[in-house]
Amino acid sequence: xxxxxxxxxxxxxxxxxxxxxxxxxxxxxxxxxxxxxxxxxxxxxxxxxxxxxxxxxxxxxxxxxxxxxxxxxxxxxxxxxxxxxxxxxxxxxxxxxxxxxxxxxxxxxxxxxxxxxxxxxxxxxxxxxxxxxxxxxxxxxxxxxxxxxxxxxxxxxxxxxxxxxxxxxxxxxxxxxxxxxxxxxxxxxxxxxxxxxxxxxxxxxxxxxxxxxxxxxxxxxxxxxxxxxxxxxxxxxxxxxxxxxxxxxxxxxxxxxxxxxxxxxxxxxxxxxxxxxxxxxxxxxxxxxxxxxxxxxxxxxxxxxxxxxxxxxxxxxxxxxxxxxxxxxx
Amino acid sequence: xxxxxxxxxxxxxxxxxxxxxxxxxxxxxxxxxxxxxxxxxxxxxxxxxxxxxxxxxxxxxxxxxxxxxxxxxxxxxxxxxxxxxxxxxxxxxxxxxxxxxxxxxxxxxxxxxxxxxxxxxxxxxxxxxxxxxxxxxxxxxxxxxxxxxxxxxxxxxxxxxxxxxxxxxxxxxxxxxxxxxxxxxxxxxxxxxxxxxxxxxxxxxxxxxxxxxxxxxxxxxxxxxxxxxxxxxxxxxxxxxxxxxxxxxxxxxxxxxxxxxxxxxxxxxxxxxxxxxxxxxxxxxxxxxxxxxxxxxxxxxxxxxxxxxxxxxxxxxxxxxxxxxxx
Numbered sequence: 001x002x003x004x005x006x007x008x009x010x011x012x013x014x015x016x017x018x019x020x021x022x023x024x025x026x027x028x029x030x031x032x033x034x035x036x037x038x039x040x041x042x043x044x045x046x047x048x049x050x051x052x053x054x055x056x057x058x059x060x061x062x063x064x065x066x067x068x069x070x071x072x073x074x075x076x077x078x079x080x081x082x083x084x085x086x087x088x089x090x091x092x093x094x095x096x097x098x099x100x101x102x103x104x105x106x107x108x109x110x111x112x113x114x115x116x117x118x119x120x121x122x123x124x125x126x127x128x129x130x131x132x133x134x135x136x137x138x139x140x141x142x143x144x145x146x147x148x149x150x151x152x153x154x155x156x157x158x159x160x161x162x163x164x165x166x167x168x169x170x171x172x173x174x175x176x177x178x179x180x181x182x183x184x185x186x187x188x189x190x191x192x193x194x195x196x197x198x199x200x201x202x203x204x205x206x207x208x209x210x211x212x213x214x215x216x217x218x219x220x221x222x223x224x225x226x227x228x229x230x231x232x233x234x235x236x237x238x239x240x241x242x243x244x245x246x247x248x249x250x251x252x253x254x255x256x257x258x259x260x261x262x263x264x265x266x267x268x269x270x271x272x273x274x275x276x277x278x279x280x281x282x283x284x285x286x287x288x289x290x291x292x293x294x295x296x297x298x299x300x301x302x303x304x305x306x307x308x309x310x311x312x313x314x315x316x317x318x319x320x321x322x323x324x325x326x327x328x329x330x
Numbered sequence: 331x332x333x334x335x336x337x338x339x340x341x342x343x344x345x346x347x348x349x350x351x352x353x354x355x356x357x358x359x360x361x362x363x364x365x366x367x368x369x370x371x372x373x374x375x376x377x378x379x380x381x382x383x384x385x386x387x388x389x390x391x392x393x394x395x396x397x398x399x400x401x402x403x404x405x406x407x408x409x410x411x412x413x414x415x416x417x418x419x420x421x422x423x424x425x426x427x428x429x430x431x432x433x434x435x436x437x438x439x440x441x442x443x444x445x446x447x448x449x450x451x452x453x454x455x456x457x458x459x460x461x462x463x464x465x466x467x468x469x470x471x472x473x474x475x476x477x478x479x480x481x482x483x484x485x486x487x488x489x490x491x492x493x494x495x496x497x498x499x500x501x502x503x504x505x506x507x508x509x510x511x512x513x514x515x516x517x518x519x520x521x522x523x524x525x526x527x528x529x530x531x532x533x534x535x536x537x538x539x540x541x542x543x544x545x546x547x548x549x550x551x552x553x554x555x556x557x558x559x560x561x562x563x564x565x566x567x568x569x570x571x572x573x574x575x576x577x578x579x580x581x582x583x584x585x586x587x588x589x590x591x592x593x594x595x596x597x598x599x600x601x602x603x604x605x606x607x608x609x610x611x612x613x614x615x616x617x618x619x620x621x622x623x624x625x626x627x628x629x630x631x632x633x634x635x636x637x638x639x640x641x642x643x644x645x646x647x648x649x650x651x652x653x654x655x656x657x
Contacts, residue, residue: 041516041517041518042487042516154605154606155379156605157605184378184379184543185378185543185544185545185584185587185588185589186378186583186584186587186601186602187378187605188587188589189586189587189599189601189602190601190602193599193601211516211517212517212589213517213591214589214590214591215589241591241592242592251518252517252518253591255517255518255520255521256517256520256521256546256591257521257524257546257547257549257550258546258590258591259545259546259549259573259585259588259590260590262570263550265525265528266521266524266525266550267521268518268519268521268522268524268525269518269519269521269522270522272486272488272489272519273486273516273518273519288518
């Protein structure tokens with residue numbers, strides 16, 4: 001049984017005719033101890049999907065209109081509020097994008113970690129455990145650092161504190177929602193290294209959310225690419241990065257400049273990410289798609305299984321080799 | 331001839347201003363920086379947050395008053411100018427800001443945002459002429475002339491950045507300082523803006539000082555790159571050779587931190603320990619030595635000077651030689 005299984009999740013905002021379906025039929029599964037990366041641009045619904053795992057998207061305004069979210073076989077969407085309290089920050093912990101905004105500025109970081117311990121492991125709510133957690137996330141001199149206020153720390157250090165706080169409950173699933181986006185590239189590399197280290201050391205599953213395909217490195221086992229509230233491509237990390245088959249994934253990879261490849265001009269994806277509520281008819285990517293056919297604007301393609309355990313939401317998917325080399329030369 | 335020449339530029343900010351008397355401590359945001367930009371050229375400026383790259387970009391066009399040093403624009407020293415004299419020169423150097431949400435007045439229409447620049451510099455006589463020029467500018471940056479009457483909140487981040495570029499273009503500048511113009515944008519839109527900047531450069535011969543922390547983006551757009559650390563330029567050179575064989579250990583670490591899509595690319599990662607030190611009390615000797623993987627005893631005491639190791643390729647490191655570098 002997978003640790004997390006999301007089946008056909010549908011989340012709407014607003015009511016009646018103006019209802020906006022931000023997440024539309026997302027299905028994912030994550031085994032214990034594995035890493036899944038959810039990739040997509042702003043507005044693709046990736047954060048809403050991630051937050052819904054602990055039912056953290058407040059309802060109202062959101063409405064969970066369909067689907068199931070099974071955590072160790074139990075449906076989160078049917079849980080009572082006391083059951084949810086055990087899941088939140090317990091079985092599932094979150095690390096968010098802006099550590100500066102997630103930490104309380106008026107409490108010392110040690111006290112904030114201890115608060116998390118008090119909720120989930122009251123027997124371990126002491127300085128020794130706080131110091132152990134800070135050490136675990138690579139903070140030097142934790143005895144003095146635990147007495148710092150968040151503003152006395154740099155962004156990278158704050159993010160380490162956030163991770164320590166998330167680990168306090170010994171979660172089985174760590175959801176990291178763009179944990180490195182607000183950080184410098186050098187610090188980003190440190191945090192990714194830390195996460196991949198911790199996952200091996202603690203054997204927890206990680207759901208990693210990002211808009212940058214490049215940062216995954218060897219962190220992720222599997223990748224799911226989201227566009228406009230739907231999953232458009234799914235597969236192992238290696239397969240998806242080396243042989244992306246959905247035109248959106250391919251364009252996404254090509255639009256990022258690389259150090260080792262010289263190009264005169266970047267391949268940009270024309271237009272903008274559609275807003276939820278204003279999704280185009282048919283395939284939602286068709287107005288920006290380089291290989292769109294007339295049929296694409298009328299019929300929404302299904303997420304179809306293709307060889308090597310992959311799935312793609314495009315009937316015209318291209319199986320030919322590496323995205324960069326093949327289409328860049330063209 | 332150089333369009334912009336920066337000589338020994340320093341920007342120091344006072345900290346802990348005492349009640350009476352003079353400030354005792356200073357943030358050395360920019361410390362003794364020299365560089366030039368030729369007409370129509372793109373120079374990239376990279377470094378981590380807090381290294382002073384934004385301050386340098388702003389001080390180079392006098393948006394921040396430098397503490398000392400010379401700024402020569404088009405053969406004329408502008409460092410000492412102020413008031414109306416400076417304002418008249420500003421037409422020649424413009425800026426595009428990082429945050430497209432914070433840099434446009436939310437209560438002005440697009441036509442007013444762009445038109446204001448035309449008005450200040452007296453470039454459009456009458457409302458019809460102004461409207462016509464705004465429409466031309468919108469078209470140049472890939473927007474529709476019907477967008478002129480809209481307000482900033484009706485646009486996406488990428489579109490707002492286009493408006494910011496149109497506003498800078500309005501006064502026909504010869505230099506635009508782009509301060510992290512794509513950092514706040516989605517990757518698919520980033521490429522559009524980079525392509526737009528390059529197209530505009532080809533058409534109008536505009537020079538850019540392109541400030542960013544992503545070396546891959548900077549390398550793509552720049553002819554030359556300056557690498558900044560704690561207020562100083564630690565390496566500079568032609569973009570390709572700097573990325574192919576970086577001399578300074580800091581540049582090597584920055585390059586190795588650039589994300590690579592291909593999971594099989596076996597690149598050596600140099601993880602930098604710790605953060606950028608405080609610029610109020612920069613470390614003695616080489617400012618990079620506490621984080622440097624190859625630091626020696628003398629790095630703690632002697633400040634390394636920028637040395638030319640290969641033609642046009644300079645680095646400030648005691649241990650760098652023409653052979654060092656490469657990944």
